[in-house]
Amino acid sequence: MQIRIMIFGQLTDIINSNELTLTGIADTNSLVGELNKCYPALAETKYMMAVNKQTVTANTILKEDSIVALLPPFSGG
Amino acid sequence: MEDKKLYERYQRQIILNEFGEAGQQKLLQCKVLVIGAGGLGCPVLQYLTAAGIGTIGIVDDDTVALNNLHRQVLYSVNDIGLSKAERAASVLQRLNPDINIIPFIQRLTVENAFAIIRSFDIIIDGTDNFSTRYMINDACVLLDKPLVYGAISQFEGQVTVFNCRKKIDEKTVNYRDLFPQPPKDDEVLNCAEAGVLGVLPGIIGTMMANETIKLITGIGEPLINRLLTYNALNNQIYELELTTREETRSLIPANEILFKQMDYEWLCASSASSFEIDGDAFDELLENETIDVIDVRELNEMPAVNEFYHQKIPLKQIGESVTNIKSDTVVVFCQSGKRSKQAAALLSGIFGTSKKVYSLKGGIENWKKQQQAQRS
Numbered sequence: 001m002q003i004r005i006m007i008f009g010q011l012t013d014i015i016n017s018n019e020l021t022l023t024g025i026a027d028t029n030s031l032v033g034e035l036n037k038c039y040p041a042l043a044e045t046k047y048m049m050a051v052n053k054q055t056v057t058a059n060t061i062l063k064e065d066s067i068v069a070l071l072p073p074f075s076g077g
Numbered sequence: 078m079e080d081k082k083l084y085e086r087y088q089r090q091i092i093l094n095e096f097g098e099a100g101q102q103k104l105l106q107c108k109v110l111v112i113g114a115g116g117l118g119c120p121v122l123q124y125l126t127a128a129g130i131g132t133i134g135i136v137d138d139d140t141v142a143l144n145n146l147h148r149q150v151l152y153s154v155n156d157i158g159l160s161k162a163e164r165a166a167s168v169l170q171r172l173n174p175d176i177n178i179i180p181f182i183q184r185l186t187v188e189n190a191f192a193i194i195r196s197f198d199i200i201i202d203g204t205d206n207f208s209t210r211y212m213i214n215d216a217c218v219l220l221d222k223p224l225v226y227g228a229i230s231q232f233e234g235q236v237t238v239f240n241c242r243k244k245i246d247e248k249t250v251n252y253r254d255l256f257p258q259p260p261k262d263d264e265v266l267n268c269a270e271a272g273v274l275g276v277l278p279g280i281i282g283t284m285m286a287n288e289t290i291k292l293i294t295g296i297g298e299p300l301i302n303r304l305l306t307y308n309a310l311n312n313q314i315y316e317l318e319l320t321t322r323e324e325t326r327s328l329i330p331a332n333e334i335l336f337k338q339m340d341y342e343w344l345c346a347s348s349a350s351s352f353e354i355d356g357d358a359f360d361e362l363l364e365n366e367t368i369d370v371i372d373v374r375e376l377n378e379m380p381a382v383n384e385f386y387h388q389k390i391p392l393k394q395i396g397e398s399v400t401n402i403k404s405d406t407v408v409v410f411c412q413s414g415k416r417s418k419q420a421a422a423l424l425s426g427i428f429g430t431s432k433k434v435y436s437l438k439g440g441i442e443n444w445k446k447q448q449q450a451q452r453s
Contacts, residue, residue: 009230046260050317057322073256074228074235077117077205
């Protein structure tokens with residue numbers, strides 16, 4: 001099972017890319033665990049998560065071709 | 078439209094079928110407050126003035142600097158050192174002398190926010206820091222004002238409309254539904270630190286003006302409960318649906334009096350993790366200091382706690398019960414440490430530096446386990 005992850009704002013500095021493709025991730029909790037393992041700085045950073053363009057606040061099952069977006073808050077004006 | 082000159086000024090938008098004279102009348106009767114007359118505020122102000130919003134308020138206590146001019150297009154080199162709110166008002170009044178422009182040369186604070194925001198119909202957030210953004214959000218929730226929100230970072234921007242419903246029974250989303258707590262001030266860089274391409278606030282600010290005009294005239298589909306992100310490098314637009322969070326309301330002060338006690342700058346300057354203490358630190362506080370301990374769980378939640386004296390104030394009521402908290406040091410706890418963290422953040426916002434507020438890490442369950450382990 002393959003999922004796509006879109007990365008926004010300054011999170012791209014942590015992940016070094018604006019897109020990732022991962023396999024074998026069942027839900028958003030395990031995705032966060034996996035990302036924190038690969039990019040420890042992410043664990044210390046605030047962002048919100050959307051699955052297929054819907055924001056999620058609780059653990060959400062991921063399916064084949066789910067698109068996850070990670071968006072940090074912006075303060076600039 | 079009776080006034081011929083007015084008709085002529087706005088003729089090109091009045092002839093739009095969806096807009097018409099009725100749309101123009103709505104704009105002329107509307108009062109819009111633009112907070113921040115910087116990168117986002119300049120294009121917002123320029124287009125709303127040109128479009129004929131009847132009353133425009135401009136809040137900004139800052140002065141024009143040379144490094145503002147690449148993106149803050151209302152100002153010129155002659156304005157350097159002068160008040161942004163005042164200069165913007167003067168330039169805009171020349172563009173459209175028929176509307177009412179009110180500059181507020183002051184920083185928005187918990188003291189003046191309610192008085193300023195209350196008399197406007199729609200609020201626009203073009204500020205450049207989290208403490209003001211959270212303060213504006215909370216005030217708009219309490220005053221039930223639609224909030225057009227825009228923010229930028231380097232090459233990307235976000236736009237949305239908060240506190241607004243398409244249907245009467247729809248729940249409204251606000252900024253705290255996206256990000257319940259402000260990030261630490263060193264966690265997210267602002268334009269001054271991270272840089273910004275000059276045209277980006279131009280694009281995002283123009284989008285904010287567009288959303289405002291759609292909201293007022295009732296045309297199209299404003300970004301209510303939807304967040305749009307735009308990337309200036311690849312022109313990618315990504316839109317997502319926003320949803321409410323249950324805990325959001327408990328993070329917003331319950332009323333104007335509590336709002337005025339909030340210390341937003343302090344809230345943004347400190348990290349959420351610094352509120353937490355572990356079981357050992359808690360035991361030490363219990364033994365050596367005069368502290369107020371508060372159980373923020375619902376009243377009948379188990380396990381019961383008999384080991385130390387404490388008050389019971391459920392999370393939902395904690396904002397209204399602050400007068401019961403007397404000591405300079407406060408420890409809040411719940412089952413797992415999650416709700417108490419929210420409570421600690423809320424109380425810290427209210428008390429600022431006057432009290433130290435801690436959340437018991439891992440909750441009472443963990444603490445009881447630890448006590449048992451120490452005994453055996």
